[in-house]
Amino acid sequence: MALTRDQIAMRVAQEIQDGYYVNLGIGIPTLVANYVPEDMDVMLQSENGLLGMGEFPTEETIDPDLINAGKQTVTAVTGAAYFSSAESFAMIRGGHVDLTVLGAFEVDQEGSIASWMIPGKLVKGMGGAMDLVAGAENIIVTMTHANKHGVSKILKKCTLPLTGANCIKRVITELAFMEIKDGAFHLLERAPGVSVEEIQALTEADLVIDGDIPEMQV
Amino acid sequence: MSGFNKVVTSYEEALAGFTDNMTVMVGGFGLCGIPEGLIEQVNKLGSTGLTAISNNAGVDGFGLGKWLEKRQISTMIGSYVGENELFEKLLLSGEMEVILTPQGTLAEKIRAGGAGIPAFFTATGYGTQVADGKETREIDGRNYVLEPSLTADFALVKAWKADTMGNLIFRKTAMNFNPMMATAGKITVVEVEEIVEAGELDPNYIHTPGIYVQRVIKGSFEKRIEQRTIKPSTEKA
Numbered sequence: 001m002a003l004t005r006d007q008i009a010m011r012v013a014q015e016i017q018d019g020y021y022v023n024l025g026i027g028i029p030t031l032v033a034n035y036v037p038e039d040m041d042v043m044l045q046s047e048n049g050l051l052g053m054g055e056f057p058t059e060e061t062i063d064p065d066l067i068n069a070g071k072q073t074v075t076a077v078t079g080a081a082y083f084s085s086a087e088s089f090a091m092i093r094g095g096h097v098d099l100t101v102l103g104a105f106e107v108d109q110e111g112s113i114a115s116w117m118i119p120g121k122l123v124k125g126m127g128g129a130m131d132l133v134a135g136a137e138n139i140i141v142t143m144t145h146a147n148k149h150g151v152s153k154i155l156k157k158c159t160l161p162l163t164g165a166n167c168i169k170r171v172i173t174e175l176a177f178m179e180i181k182d183g184a185f186h187l188l189e190r191a192p193g194v195s196v197e198e199i200q201a202l203t204e205a206d207l208v209i210d211g212d213i214p215e216m217q218v
Numbered sequence: 219m220s221g222f223n224k225v226v227t228s229y230e231e232a233l234a235g236f237t238d239n240m241t242v243m244v245g246g247f248g249l250c251g252i253p254e255g256l257i258e259q260v261n262k263l264g265s266t267g268l269t270a271i272s273n274n275a276g277v278d279g280f281g282l283g284k285w286l287e288k289r290q291i292s293t294m295i296g297s298y299v300g301e302n303e304l305f306e307k308l309l310l311s312g313e314m315e316v317i318l319t320p321q322g323t324l325a326e327k328i329r330a331g332g333a334g335i336p337a338f339f340t341a342t343g344y345g346t347q348v349a350d351g352k353e354t355r356e357i358d359g360r361n362y363v364l365e366p367s368l369t370a371d372f373a374l375v376k377a378w379k380a381d382t383m384g385n386l387i388f389r390k391t392a393m394n395f396n397p398m399m400a401t402a403g404k405i406t407v408v409e410v411e412e413i414v415e416a417g418e419l420d421p422n423y424i425h426t427p428g429i430y431v432q433r434v435i436k437g438s439f440e441k442r443i444e445q446r447t448i449k450p451s452t453e454k455a
Contacts, residue, residue, distance in 0.1 A: 047321065048247045049391045056449040064250065064441035065378075065392040071248040071300075072447040082390050084397045085247070085273070086329040089322025093342065112345070123306055125298035126348075131322030134342040165345025 001193045002174040007218045008142050010035045011172055011189075012101055014217075015140060021045055023092065023132060025102035026070050028142040032101055043079070045097055047088050047128040052080025069128065089128070093135040100136035102129060104143045104168075106158045109205040111168045111180045113141060114160035126163060133164035145173035145202050152204035154178070154185060175199050177216060184208050189216045224384035224434045225413060229259040232407050232435045233372070236260065239267040239292075240371040243328065243399040244282060247273050248300070248444045251392030252281050253376040253409040255437040260374075261285060269293040271328070271368055273321060273395055275305045280442055286314075295368070297321040301444075320348060323365055325398060330367035332401025332430070337366045373403025376439075377426070380410045381417070384431030385424045393425070400430045409437040 003011070005028050013035035016022060023045045024030050036042050044053040046068040053068055054075035061075060068074045076082075091097055104115040113133055116126040133139060146152045154171070171178045176199045177189040184206040190199055192215045200207055226232050233256065236242075242260070246252030257276075260268075261284045270291045276283035277300075285291050286304045293315040299305045308314040319327070320342045330338055339362035343349050353364040375396045378389035386408060388396055400406050413436050 046391075048250070049394050056447045058449055062443075062446070062448065063390065064443050065390040067248065067250050067391055067443075067445070070445065071250070072445040073443060074447070076390075082388075082393055084393050085321065085325035085395045086398050089325050093322055093326075093340065120310075123299055123309055125296065125300070125318050126320050127298045128321040130320035130346065130348065131342045134340070134344070135322075162346040164343075 001191065003191045003216070003218060006031055008172055008174060010218045011177065011216050012140055012142060013037070016040065016042055016099060020098040021051065021096065022099045022101070023047065023097050023136070025129070025132070027103045029101035029103060030070070043077070045088070045091065046074070047085075047092065047132070049083050049085060049088050050074075050076060050080065051083070051091075052077045054080070089131050092128070092131050095135060095137055097136055098138060100132050100139045102132060102139070102141060104141045104153075104163075105160055106153045106155055107141055107143065107168055107171050108155045108158045109180060109184050110157070111166045112158050113163045113168050114158040115163045117161050119161065129163050133167045139168055139170065141168055141171045143171065143173055145175045145199070150202065152202050154203045154205050156205050175202065186210065187213050189214055191216055192218070222383045222428070224428065224431055225382050226433050226435050229255055229435065232256060232433050233259050233263065235405065236263060236265060236372055238265050240265070241269040241271065243370040243373040243403060244270060244272040245375045245394065245396035245399050246281070247391065247394035249277065249281050249442050251376050251388070251394050251396055252276070253374045253437070254281070254439050255435070256374040256407060256409050257281060257284065260290070261288060264288065264290070266290050267292045269295065271295045271370060273324065274298050274300050275302055277302055277444065278304055293317065295319055295324070297324050325395060327365055327368040328395065328398040328402045331369040332398060335367055337364050339364055369402045369404070371404050373399040373406040375400045375406060375408045377408050377410045379412045379414060379419065380408055380431070380434045381414050381419050381428070382434070383416045384408065384428030384434055385419055386410070386426035386431065387419060387423060388425050397426050400426045405432045406430055407433045407435065409435050411439065412436070
């Protein structure tokens with residue numbers, strides 16, 4: 001069975017360590033916050049200027065001056081800090097954020113990522129995504145393995161305008177957990193009940209399959 | 219003594235000298251922390267040919283969305299079009315020049331501009347179309363793009379509190395681009411929720427010192443919320 005969006009988030013959450021500063025992008029990455037183990041302390045960084053993002057507010061505590069990078073109203077946890085956009089991206093660019101999780105349209109075996117525009121169709125702007133992929137050492141990309149027509153998004157070379165070149169090392173899809181190194185995807189884990197052949201069939205990129213591939217624990 | 223009194227009492231005074239074809243920075247992230255009254259006043263003035271520097275361009279009908287409606291902006295420098303349909307339309311039709319800039323690079327360009335640094339190298343955008351036509355350099359085995367800094371004729375800033383000398387304090391995530399923009403405007407105009415006497419703000423907690431600020435005006439703010447997200451009532455304590 002392919003993983004659900006929540007199961008992808010659960011698998012990502014297993015990569016979090018106690019004391020991590022984490023930046024979560026919009027979409028599946030946001031769900032990761034729900035699966036941080038109870039016994040761990042994690043501070044969520046929101047690039048509009050908040051370290052220590054909390055849950056959504058109540059009607060009573062809602063504050064228009066307190067939003068996240070997705071422009072949603074949020075709260076701040078104990079020990080939180082507010083700062084300017086320049087300070088925020090100093091943290092990101094300077095490599096101070098321990099883990100960054102973000103979505104993508106395409107990823108390729110050189111570690112390049114396309115996530116911000118589809119020419120002629122969709123122009124939303126890159127926001128902070130280019131800074132995040134350039135600055136973070138430890139990035140996990142969450143995405144679907146192929147589009148709804150079965151066309152792979154795990155490619156030899158990205159076709160869409162890039163967000164960053166040679167910067168992605170780990171990708172989790174509904175089918176597989178893969179690492180990018182030496183110009184190829186390496187299959188580390190497969191979704192429960194999904195065969196290596198199924199993953200191979202939906203992967204356009206070079207895929208290295210080394211020995212028995214374990215199932216993800218989700 | 220009055221040489222340091224930055225307070226003005228009308229929006230006409232706040233934007234005295236603002237003309238067509240100027241470069242103007244506008245603080246805010248989405249609709250959070252935008253100088254609502256100053257934006258309104260520029261809309262009223264009807265100035266055109268503006269180069270606007272702002273992370274976003276408001277929403278349809280509010281914030282910088284109003285400048286778009288009146289076609290006041292000829293060049294927009296920002297990082298995110300977002301859910302602004304008119305912005306996307308003007309971009310795709312080519313009616314308005316849009317220079318999409320990575321958010322962190324935008325923040326740093328403004329910070330550098332205010333700090334007298336003409337350009338800087340950053341890894342952000344290397345190998346992407348953001349780097350097209352720009353100088354690149356390899357430093358210690360990594361590739362960087364040279365990004366020129368930004369300054370403006372006017373910086374329109376929103377702060378929480380100011381004293382009469384223009385010392386500023388921002389509130390929560392309404393800070394965002396405002397502190398850097400305050401440093402990068404030839405004329406920095408700040409719209410605040412409250413003006414207090416000099417000495418009433420603790421000097422230890424000033425975010426932006428008054429040296430960067432030329433004019434301060436007390437505004438009133440709607441503070442429209444773009445994405446009103448509330449915790450489900452079942453989770454309420």
